[in-house]
Each structure stands twice: as C-alpha cells, then as structure tokens.
Amino acid sequence: MKRLIKCMIAWLAAASLGLAAGGTQAADVLLGPGDVVKATVYGSPDLAVETRVSERGTLTFPLLGEVQVGGLSTQQAEKKIGGLLEKGGYLKKAQVNLLITTLASQQVSVLGQVNKPGRYPVDGPRKVLDLLALAGGIGPEGGDMVTLVRNRNGQTTRETLDVVDMVRKGELNRDYEVAGGDIIFVERAPKAYITGEVQRPGPFRIERAMTVQQAVSAGGGLTIRGTQRGLQIARRDASGGQRTIEAKADDLVQIDDVIIVPESWF
Missing domain, CATH: 3.10.560.10 (Outer membrane lipoprotein wza domain like)
Structure with missing residues (x-):
C-alpha cells in the first residue's frame, strides 16, 4: 500500500509539474550568475548573441558592453537593454527578446x-x-x-x-x-532487526504502527523450532544504553529495535 502511495506521489507531482510548466512565463524567472541567455533584437540580426551572466550579475551585449541584469526578470532585462540601445542612439525602437537556455542560478x-x-x-x-x-x-x-x-x-x-x-x-x-x-x-526508511528462530533474520523496514507480530511476518515467519512465547526486544533508551524487555505480539516496533525470537523447548 505504501509503495502504491509513493507511486501516486510521483504521478501527482508530475501532473502538477506539467500544469505549472504550461502556465509559467519567462518573466517569473530572475536572472542570476551562471545563467545562459540567448538574446535577439528584432530587425537587427547582427546583435544576436548567446551570453552567460557573470558572478557580478552582468552580461555582455553587443554595442553596450556589460549590462547589469542580476536580480531582474527576463522582461525587465529586455526592457533595460532595449532602453540602453535607444538611449545610445543605436536603434530608434529596440525590441529585445531574451531566452534562458541554461538556468544555473x-x-x-x-x-x-x-x-x-x-x-x-x-x-x-x-x-x-x-x-x-x-x-x-x-x-x-x-x-x-x-x-x-x-x-x-x-x-x-x-x-x-x-x-x-x-x-x-x-x-x-x-x-x-x-x-x-x-x-x-x-x-x-527507519529500520529494526529480527534475529533468532525466523526464516529471514536481519534488518527490515518499519512500517507505520508496525507491531512485533508484523515484524515476525517481515522476517518470513517462524522456523519449525520457533515460538512467539518469550519474545524479547533489545532496545536503546534515551541515554544510549541498551536494555532487554519482554515483548507482546501487539507491541509497537521502534527504530533500531532488535527483536529476539526464541526456540521452542517442546
């Protein structure tokens, strides 16, 4: 059942990711160091460039040199670069488009x-x-x-x-x-251990509200010599010391418990 739930988690997450991706605009992303952007200017193919945002948050753009874009959205960066091109007299109307090709920041x-x-x-x-x-x-x-x-x-x-x-x-x-x-x-996942007269002694995964009886089942059940009478648990206390306690079939298993299944004398 738990494995099924985890598969459902992956499916639900993938579905929500797909929906979110469909509605996400580049304007939602803030540029930062390491990001690689492809820039184009409408009507000016010679200004097209692919460049990386530096550690200082700048990118190198034709005619303009370094432009500070760190912390800006792509739309804000487009507007800033376009404004600089117009202010410098390079273009009367600059329509800049930025596409993030590598999102590293x-x-x-x-x-x-x-x-x-x-x-x-x-x-x-x-x-x-x-x-x-x-x-x-x-x-x-x-x-x-x-x-x-x-x-x-x-x-x-x-x-x-x-x-x-x-x-x-x-x-x-x-x-x-x-x-x-x-x-x-x-x-x-938290684990405990079972030893003694079970088919598969060793570590096992602790499920929610797992009982000693269920732990015996996780160990493959009793051997022909095993018995559930006299079950014991070696358990660490808050100070780190270990003590051995008598166990009942419906006791809850705790992390790092060692369940000891005895041999039947009859």
Whole structure:
C-alpha cells in the first residue's frame, strides 16, 4: 500500500509539474550568475548573441558592453537593454527578446533516497512534490519524511514534511514552495532487526504502527523450532544504553529495535 502511495506521489507531482510548466512565463524567472541567455533584437540580426551572466550579475551585449541584469526578470532585462540601445542612439525602437537556455542560478538540490538525485532548475513556482517528480520519485529505500532546508534573507530554516501522510489525506496544501538554493533531502526508511528462530533474520523496514507480530511476518515467519512465547526486544533508551524487555505480539516496533525470537523447548 505504501509503495502504491509513493507511486501516486510521483504521478501527482508530475501532473502538477506539467500544469505549472504550461502556465509559467519567462518573466517569473530572475536572472542570476551562471545563467545562459540567448538574446535577439528584432530587425537587427547582427546583435544576436548567446551570453552567460557573470558572478557580478552582468552580461555582455553587443554595442553596450556589460549590462547589469542580476536580480531582474527576463522582461525587465529586455526592457533595460532595449532602453540602453535607444538611449545610445543605436536603434530608434529596440525590441529585445531574451531566452534562458541554461538556468544555473535558480536550482534546488534533491538528495537522499530518490531515484535521480541532483540539482534541478526552478523556472517558476515549484513545490517539494514537483522536485521529487523531477528526481524520479522516492526510491525503494526512502522513508515517508522529507526535509526541506531553505535560506531566506540570510536565515536558514528546516521544515519536515510527511509526504505519504499528506497525499493519503489529500492535504496537498501542506506542500512547501521551493526556490533556488533550497535543499530537499529524503530520509532513509527507519529500520529494526529480527534475529533468532525466523526464516529471514536481519534488518527490515518499519512500517507505520508496525507491531512485533508484523515484524515476525517481515522476517518470513517462524522456523519449525520457533515460538512467539518469550519474545524479547533489545532496545536503546534515551541515554544510549541498551536494555532487554519482554515483548507482546501487539507491541509497537521502534527504530533500531532488535527483536529476539526464541526456540521452542517442546
């Protein structure tokens, strides 16, 4: 069921990304260092150029030299360049068009347990689910929790989003909007361990509200010598020390628990 929900997350995100892309205009993007733009001027093919925005936020334009465009939208930059061409007496009416061919300044890093980790451009309003879709969705080892690290006005904040719970409840308004420089990190799914008289001893993924009985099933069930009488859990306390407690079949499993299935004496 959880795998199905994660597939739905990827599908919903891809759908919303497609809709958003269809309505996003270049004017939504602010130019920044590393962006590559292709500039054309109507009726003046000799002024066409493809240029990169420098670390100072400038681009080099024919006749004008360096023009400060950092922090401007493409429409604002078009208007500024056109105005400079007219003011310099180069053209009476300058109709400038800028097309971003490489968006390097507005990128979000998607890391952790996703299928295609990397840096992805944000060319308009985007949310966490959109970026997860670009990264191929949550991988098989990924958990429900996604961490979003944002830097706004010099302050770094950290938000945690339970994407499975959000989609399961249809509360997509809980999704966060992202911007260039943000980091999305998908946590690894929490694990516990089972040992003793089970078919497949070793680590297993902890599902929501998972019980000891379900953990035994995740371990392939009991061997012919196994019994659920006398089940024990080796569990770490808040101080990091480990203690062993008696376990019941309906007890909830916690992260890093070691469930010990004893051998039957009869």
